[in-house]
Amino acid sequence: MSSWRDSLTSLPGAVAQFVNDSASTASSYLHSQSCTSGSEESAPQHSDYKALPIPASLVKEQWRLIFTSDANIQDLQAAIAHCRDLVLLSDECSEERRWLVRHLIDLRYSLQELEEAQAHVGDDVVLMSAIKSVVGHHFVPHYPSTRNRLQAAAKRYYCDYCTGIIWRVVQAAYICSDCSYLVHQKCIDSVQRVCAHVLASERQYPISEICPEIGLSEQRYKCAECSTLLNFKNSWIEPRLCDYRGLYYCPSCHWNDSFIVPARIVHNWDFTPRRVSRTGLQEIQLFLDKPLIRLEEENPKLFVFLEKLCAVKKLRQNLVHMRHYLAACKIAVEQKIVDQQLGGRRHLAQSNEFYSLRDLIQVESGALADFLQSVFRVFGAHIRACDMCLAKAYICEICSNNEVIFPFDDGCIKCDQCNSIYHRVCLTRKNMICPKCVRIQERRLQLDRSTSRQTDNENANSANESSDAVQPTDTTT
Numbered sequence: 001m002s003s004w005r006d007s008l009t010s011l012p013g014a015v016a017q018f019v020n021d022s023a024s025t026a027s028s029y030l031h032s033q034s035c036t037s038g039s040e041e042s043a044p045q046h047s048d049y050k051a052l053p054i055p056a057s058l059v060k061e062q063w064r065l066i067f068t069s070d071a072n073i074q075d076l077q078a079a080i081a082h083c084r085d086l087v088l089l090s091d092e093c094s095e096e097r098r099w100l101v102r103h104l105i106d107l108r109y110s111l112q113e114l115e116e117a118q119a120h121v122g123d124d125v126v127l128m129s130a131i132k133s134v135v136g137h138h139f140v141p142h143y144p145s146t147r148n149r150l151q152a153a154a155k156r157y158y159c160d161y162c163t164g165i166i167w168r169v170v171q172a173a174y175i176c177s178d179c180s181y182l183v184h185q186k187c188i189d190s191v192q193r194v195c196a197h198v199l200a201s202e203r204q205y206p207i208s209e210i211c212p213e214i215g216l217s218e219q220r221y222k223c224a225e226c227s228t229l230l231n232f233k234n235s236w237i238e239p240r241l242c243d244y245r246g247l248y249y250c251p252s253c254h255w256n257d258s259f260i261v262p263a264r265i266v267h268n269w270d271f272t273p274r275r276v277s278r279t280g281l282q283e284i285q286l287f288l289d290k291p292l293i294r295l296e297e298e299n300p301k302l303f304v305f306l307e308k309l310c311a312v313k314k315l316r317q318n319l320v321h322m323r324h325y326l327a328a329c330k331i332a333v334e335q336k337i338v339d340q341q342l343g344g345r346r347h348l349a350q351s352n353e354f355y356s357l358r359d360l361i362q363v364e365s366g367a368l369a370d371f372l373q374s375v376f377r378v379f380g381a382h383i384r385a386c387d388m389c390l391a392k393a394y395i396c397e398i399c400s401n402n403e404v405i406f407p408f409d410d411g412c413i414k415c416d417q418c419n420s421i422y423h424r425v426c427l428t429r430k431n432m433i434c435p436k437c438v439r440i441q442e443r444r445l446q447l448d449r450s451t452s453r454q455t456d457n458e459n460a461n462s463a464n465e466s467s468d469a470v471q472p473t474d475t476t477t
């Protein structure tokens with residue numbers, strides 16, 4: 001039986017035990033429950049846990065309170081004792097007490113789970129093979145890094161199959177190297193969800209319609225992933241809509257994770273996180289860094305009214321110009337300036353057409369403009385100090401000033417026809433008519449005139465020659 005259900009049935013037990021310990025805290029527990037949203041309560045434990053951040057006054061206690069997947073039974077018992085002491089010391093009805101009481105229940109529930117896992121420890125000790133392939137996943141043994149203690153302290157690991165906690169001390173686990181699906185060793189052969197990496201590469205592009213819902217009847221009231229029957233309005237199996245895929249899932253396949261939805265960003269510039277299924281979440285995360293979105297083609301109006309987007313587009317256009325310089329410069333290529341600055345985000349300076357989801361999130365937060373500015377400064381510093389690059393600079397022929405200019409300079413403008421660069425003010429003085437293009441046009445006209453005169457003469461000559469044979473006429477009219 002999956003553990004989210006266990007958690008629901010075991011909660012009242014935890015409360016009962018708690019009432020025995022302290023009547024006043026139990027009442028505040030109930031109070032805290034009525035203050036939080038009802039929908040949260042039916043979610044698996046993890047979303048509850050994330051929903052309540054630790055109060056600032058308790059941060060210094062977190063090492064003794066927060067348990068991780070690395071915890072053992074003694075750790076949990078110590079945390080429970082400490083938490084209970086803190087509950088008694090906290091003010092009634094305070095934020096601290098609410099958090100502590102919830103946390104205490106969480107700890108007790110976890111202890112119970114760990115004890116159960118411990119009882120089955122013998123079943124699990126099978127040698128872990130290096131790689132296991134199941135429905136498209138490539139599972140490798142999972143050893144969470146303990147380098148960052150702060151991150152590790154906040155981290156609990158859950159099995160994507162059975163939704164239970166993975167107790168690292170007694171349980172072995174695998175993770176998919178492609179999509180990060182995490183699973184108990186004991187659950188690995190039951191995995192049904194096809195690897196999100198396989199789905200994403202088949203689809204090639206994130207779903208572009210907003211929540212393309214087909215309805216429960218069309219799904220025959222079955223979870224879109226595991227086919228569990230979703231009895232509508234049944235108190236246990238509640239259908240959960242995935243805002244990304246538009247399908248309904250059971251609570252084992254949909255943990256009420258919140259995440260941005262690509263189609264909502266592209267069509268509505270809406271970054272509000274929505275509830276998505278596990279498979280939806282894994283798929284969106286795989287698309288996060290792929291530059292696949294032709295935003296201007298999909299939603300041109302965005303570039304009209306979103307100033308931040310216009311600024312990013314302009315910056316990227318400038319970087320494209322600069323990249324041409326750097327790609328042609330031996331020194332810049334040797335120093336790998338482009339790679340060093342852009343790393344895996346080279347697309348940003350290859351055109352200004354494609355965006356990844358992360359790019360769009362960072363457009364909204366302003367981080368992308370800052371990043372592009374810093375790249376712009378580094379590229380510019382090289383180009384202005386490098387003889388090879390300077391040799392390809394321009395001089396404005398309208399004002400004949402000796403100052404060198406580049407297509408990416410502020411206040412400079414490029415003629416789209418002949419690629420000449422001018423000061424914007426200079427070209428404005430000329431009514432935006434490019435003098436070089438005028439010269440080219442004049443020369444072309446001259447050439448046309450002279451060639452037409454030439455052909456006229458040739459025609460006249462050949463006419464004369466033929467007229468000699470027939471009869472003389474006056475050709476100079």
Ligand SMILES: [Zn+2]
Nearest residue numbers: 137176179195
């Ligand atoms: Zn996978």
Ligand SMILES: [Zn+2]
Nearest residue numbers: 159162184187
């Ligand atoms: Zn499991």
Ligand SMILES: [Zn+2]
Nearest residue numbers: 223226250253
């Ligand atoms: Zn399901």
Ligand SMILES: [Zn+2]
Nearest residue numbers: 329386388389
């Ligand atoms: Zn150079």
Ligand SMILES: [Zn+2]
Nearest residue numbers: 396399423426
């Ligand atoms: Zn000028």
Ligand SMILES: [Zn+2]
Nearest residue numbers: 415418434437
């Ligand atoms: Zn021109």
